Amino acid sequence: MDTPLDTPVEYLKGTGPQRAELLKKEFGIYTFWDMLRHFPFRHIDRTKFYKVRDLQPEMPLVQLIVRLKSKEILGEKYTKRLVVQANDDTGVIELVWFQGIKWVEKSLIPGKAYIIFGKPGEFNGKAQMAHPEIEPYSPETLKRKGNATLQPVYSSTEKLKQFSLDSKGIQKLTAHLIDQHLKDIPENLPLYLLNKLKLMGRADAYRHIHFPENAAALQEAQHRLKFEELFIIQLKLLRNKLIRTHKFKGNVFDKVGHYFNEFYEHKLPFPLTGAQKRVLKEIRLDTQRGVQMNRLLQGDVGSGKTIVALMSILFALDNGFQACFMAPTEILANQHYLSIKQLIGEDFINIALLTGSTPKKNRKVIHEQLEDGSLHIIFGTHALIEDAVQFKNLGFVVIDEQHRFGVEQRAKLWRKNIVPPHVLVMTATPIPRTLAMTLYGDLDVSVIDELPAGRKPIETLHFYESQRLRMFGFMKQEIAKGRQVYVVYPLIKESEKLDLKNLEDGIEVMSREFPLPQYRISIVHGKLSAADKDFEMQRFVKGETHIMVATTVIEVGVNVPNASVMIIENAERFGLSQLHQLRGRVGRGAEQSYCILMSSQKLSNDGRIRLDTMVKTNNGFEISEIDLKLRGPGNIEGTQQSGVVDLKLADLAADQQLLLLARTEVEQIFEKDPSLAQPEHQVLQQVFQKGKAGLSWDKIS
Template sequence: MYRNPLKKTIEYVKGCGPERAKTLQAELGIFRYEDLLNHFPFRYVDRSKYYSIREIRSTAAEIQLKGQIVSIQDINQGKVKRTVAKFQDGTGTLELTWFKITKWQREKLQNDIFKEIVVYGKLKEFNGNYSIVHPEIETIEDAKQAPQGLFPVYSSTEKLQKKGISNRIIQKMVTAIFDEHIKIEENIPQNLIQHFKLMSREQAYKTIHFPPNLDDLKQAENRLKFEEFFFLNMSMLSQKIQNKAKNKSNPFQLIGDYFNTFYNHHLPFELTGAQKRVIKEIRLDLKHPAQMNRLLQGDVGSGKTMVALLSMLIALDNGFQAALIAPTEILAQQHYNSIVEMLGEMNVEVALLTGSVTKKKREPILENLLSGKLHIIIGTHALLEDTVQFHNLGLSIIDEQHRFGVAQRAKFWRKAKLPPHILVMTATPIPRTLSMTMYGDLDVSIIDELPQGRKPIKTLSKTDAHRLQLFDFMKKEIEKGRQVYVVYPLIEESEKLDLKDLMDGFESVTRHFPLPQYAVGIVHGKQKAKDKEFEMQRFKRGETQILVATTVIEVGVNVPNASVMIIENSERFGLSQLHQLRGRVGRGAEQSYCILMVGGKLNPISQRRIEAMCETNDGFQLAEIDLELRGPGDMMGTQQSGVLDFKIADITKDKKILQAARTCVEHILKHDPNLMLPEHLNMRNFFIDNFKEKVGWSQIS
């Protein structure tokens, strides 16, 4: 039986003990040896050089001194209390200051008085006097035993400091683990280590904590990053293999009348090459008795709804029902309208079920769904209710998956005898690196081209000084028969400032575009649903030329005649949201424009967002920029943050390492899906030891 010595509890490390172990567990989540080894330094300092007080010039540097403490006193100045020790080294004097000194620190100071010690910290200067606030102090003997080269600095907390667990203590505990001469088993096949010239795992851990130089540190980081990406992908791709083996579903082997009639007689436009490729990928998946789990990514206006409809028609051809669930009523209504319009006179029963559907209208929908008379149902979370039962659900399409929890999606799947095939759609282009880590257990299809005849939207940035020019431009576009959106940020519906901005903006627009020559509509989240719908339909019919709105129109409005999108205070929007809003125009054959109105001086991140919007219409390119600006956690929200909880790897900076690790895992699992080859034994043991609960390998011993 494989036993990992790094699973020993932390209290057995020399210099730790039960009390310190409890604090490390509570503050840093360090329970075992391996947790401490994976608590990597966040920076390194050069502790090889000693300064004399006489040499001190810089006030920003961290310095190291040898000398003696000659006095200690407590100083109270009103509410500010501090402890000050006078430190001398024969060339001068400086102060060591503590604003919050712990009992153990005070005792240690008193014991060290007049002894030769080493002091380390950041230098401060005030009125020509130097001091070091909260310095690190150790004896000459301890300093001699410290590792040579770059000195590790670990993240800490106030409670750790109070309990006497300083940076030096953590460093000593890490050293103690290595002094036990525990063999750190290799967990990556030797052929990969040789191919990529990777440092051994044991050497990488020693080097990451105590690097002799920057070159070795870089090698250690690369090794540990590769390992982290490698086993993340191993976990996700193994899960994918297991799902395909375990999750049976109904094979859709027919392409029949529903699909062919629509494709040959009702298709409103020629499919793009990307749409054809994606439909082919979906058809191949649906032929098999294994459940399809596919992520469909597409930019704004790329035609994901068309792909969804064709997929649903394949389900109908095979005698099954299809469902599409969207996160909001507006988006569900938009999908419903689009699909009903595209199907035209075809004999396909489609219904919409949302929270606002009355009981009187709901009952026949539920009856027809259960009897099988209803072919396609589109809705919101209302579809997840227990009262919603299907005759034979075969395909579930989930729009914007990240807005639905795992438990909610599982509820959807249990509405069929065999799990339905799953197609997940997202209108937010996801960078390749992020999709590999976020959705690595799904097959991915990408629609990466827009329908023919669409002209690229021209995006410009303007300030309030250009307001009159902007109004003139709007009038010229309206004279051509076009329509205009003016969008205001409404971060929180309750924010009075935002609502005031919207109403002030509406009044300003109506002054410059008065009745009866112009008609201006307004839409915001505080309106009743029927009032919102009334205004949106007026705009869609062309009865209003300008729609002043909040971001409620980010999704759910498709007006090909609208050619101008003006976004007020655009610096307050995220890049993804700006791109989504821009996608409301450019849906017809005419030239469209997006005007980003900015106010005041922009911070560097806002400036980069605005520049990126003006530079490109490519959602995938913008997603890459967004990833670099915001980081993966902020970009995807808290729902999936655990997936991205890397200790050292960074998907924004380490794309090449991620891709290499992914390719290696794909190759290994293709040829040895159960990791049974002798050369994969250590890798298999490590994987089961650390990931079996996540992947469901608990039956493997």
């Protein structure tokens, strides 16, 4: 049922059709509710008034009450300016405008008192303020919302400003809205929870977040609304998990048989780590419960996730089911297919690869074998979700780097069997705990936090441009030992805007420094055809080339144990998670491996933190926590489709404790009242009735 707050924004006093259209286009503000949720990004303290004699040039924004003495327009054309003399009982201040002179000059009346607000300065030994905010003073002025208080500052745009919807204009609209509709803001948390956690009421929180009476009220309002955001996300995620547990029955894998035992006893190339064994046990228990498994497997690059995925698939095969393994790119799908083919040997089980490049003739055979059940495991890309792909009995699905797939794409795999298959989603991008709880809060999470025995930690070094010759020397030493080297560039062609090394220049430099016939170079980038890319990669994989010069296309999907050096050019331009992924391309053999981060001498603060972090630690989870703090959740790869970017106030890096509190409270509620049937939980039922349908965190699978 609609409430007054669902009223279209054009009906808000002072808005009208033109302004409303702009608010929709610029900020997605369609209703009174949306307007209320356009929160100020900071507040300016307007509670204090200064005297002219107290002003210092180093002060931030200040406000005074002054009386205008005189005004005059000086200069011509480019030097034209409006100069106003004003004073209070302690001294004189000069106010200057270089723009909007006619409009400002008309509105100022000598002899009248005004509130002025701006940055104090000094000119010729006298107090001065350029382009201050100015409005007539009267005792009533101070009573208006936002004046003589903590004044809200709102985001605006150039287009909105043309229609007088700068921060001040938005403040006026919001003030009207709160005056008229504060009473229409419903409470959406149970009363006992507000009392238990000492939270401000929802209507009061909206009032104080826009127009706080004081700093303490603002802090309380922010705390309440942040908690509400995190609480509702957890409520939806955990309710979905509960519903799925009851609604989706899962096939029971009740036996461990020939396939699993044969692989474990005769084909496993190395002993499993304790972490791998723990995760396998968790998956084994999940698949015995008769409930569909939905598990996220996190593990650093090279931690052995693929072996765990394969052995989980073998459980399915032992119980008469087929499996599919979906990856986001052909390179990665092909990599998984080849590595597993190598592990299992020729005549053990029937596996195939299906991608956009699979010839029509081969597709037909694959489709037939999937339908008659003779094909046990299919590897592939989005091609697996096409309607033509039908299984006899799909029981287990593995999705790698699953954040690259849309919700609907993943859901199509569910529908390939009458009883939904068990789902294992994997990521080599370590996700901070708080982000995992928000992105994947309805999944069970397993972590492989141990590297296989014999793997040496990769040594990471940071070189500046001035140390390039030293870097070349190091490459030659490693190549002389029989090793191979990656060199990664951020761009293919030179950009006029960014002063970056680029692949084409890089190839030229490398060719001069590493000439034929002594050295051979592979070149790989996104503009190559799939066939050419594969040809170049295979040359490197077979050891026919010493150096692979590439763009970030090799971030995932290349496994060359003999490659021991990763050079990343302009490393300061990459995000932490991407640097970590690239580093993970080496260190796959028994030899010591190295990652060299090349950068310019000039580094931003964030750039320096990223490179220092890479040098200090190989721990992907530690790196991901720092990445979250630097970049925020909306910029971490894959989170854009997750609903996390819908957070208006909460910050997953800064508000970790609040998220944990919200999740704990939701878990306790569902423990006592799974269907939210108790009277005190009626407000929570309304959250689902009113909630936006279709947000992806409603349906993460």
